Amino acid sequence: MTGAGNLVLIGMPGAGKSTVGALLARRLNIPFIDIDELMIARRGRPLQKIIDTEGLQAFARLEEETILALDAAASVIATGGSAVYSVAAMTALGRDGTIIFLDLPLQELEERISDMTTRGMVIAPETTFAELYRQRRPLYRRHADLVIVPGGRRPAELVIDIEDLLRRRGLTLGR
Template identity: 50%
Template sequence: MHHHRNIVLIGMPGAGKSTVGVVLAKTLGMQFIDTDILIQERAGRMLQEILDTDGPDAFKRIEEETILSLHSSRAVIATGGSVVCSEDAMAHLKSAGLVVYLEIPYAEMEARLKNITTRGIVLLPGQSLRGMYDERVPLYERYADLTVACSGEDLESVVENVIKAL
């Protein structure tokens, strides 16, 4: 395993990128970075606020700038679900790390996102959750170096499965 490289977690909202990321970083002795938190720090606002006030395009632009300004090594990086919508951001992340796709089926994502209005989920105008899911799956699959199925697995098993896959 390339210990100087980053491990980048991608996947649907609710897939567990942040929670898995923290435990993974702890287990591997790496730094942990959550790009959603960096975006909030950079913008001085909550994700949902940025989406409500400025709209999805502005949000994606801030997300892309935030990721392009990241120059870390030996970090586990949890990304926002919409990061795959930016080719530049993904190229930057892939150049410095291994991309791991935490895969969950639609029904599970829907169940995990009980309160969708405050989660800062980037839906295009008129786009349904299902539409967002179907649009992003091929993107996650395209950028993933490794895919780890997370359906019905508890946190510890997912972390174990990611480490095995690495």
Template identity: 50%
Template sequence: MPANKTASNVVLIGMPGSGKSTVGVLLAKRLGLGFIDTDLLIQQEAGRTLQDIVDGDGYQALRRIEEQVLLRLEVQRQVISTGGSAVYSEAAMQHLKADAVVVFLDIPLGVVLERIGDYSARGISRRPDQSLEDLFTERYELYSRLADVAIDCVGKDHEEVCDAVLVALARARAAR
């Protein structure tokens, strides 16, 4: 349950390939909210792609820029699709949680690998020596701990995931 029971935003967290951007757009349409993709905000601020940031300045630079973008975000009535590494910033996540229900789109590693293919071109924030499997394990704990709601996305298309999020949000509201 979110700390702020009158939360106006919905924040989507999860691994790359979990459907945050696609489900976020669907969810925003169904809820009559705006939609923000923070990966796009990061690229706009930096003037380059996520991969260019990682290649040129390293994964920690991407995380720093992401944290700054998230901490400056002052919005209401938005569905916010975060980058997969947003959960590394406790400060940014607490800032988002102040006015949001945080929803973890949970997919298994096999689905991540299947959906993202060549992850070296995805602008994924990870240590150079870190495998995708290790990254998945590391982030899974963070996603699970920070989420108010987790949605099992296995076997569901984007519309079905959106439906599951709507049901979970209605339950959260009813429990207030």
């Protein structure tokens, strides 16, 4: 891909960042990087186990360190939902790419997230998913170069929409 650098997907847990990201990378014939998977590989255990054993602050540090250590070019990157809490991480991602916010409505996200206690989500025990959504959504919007509102479309349709939007913005995509 030329002109766009990396394509970075941000959004709430359940927004489809990993699914859409993998499909988009395949369509563009470029690498796909999932930050959550990198974190799992670094610690050798699932995200929720990292949170349970190391705590939310250590998890956030790991996420930031993983993003800051990333050496990627012309790749699709799916971030964890909490990446937007790190200004340093988001600045680095934005410097090297176009940040795309997958903006799903709260109701649809809640339908997709059945169990918050096993997902590996950075959320304080007393916070509801709706509160988390209200806290994060302004951060996603602030960091986003582009906002995609899925509107019930399937991941493959979103990939085509993203590709079209990037072209309309003058970003040349290579295959």
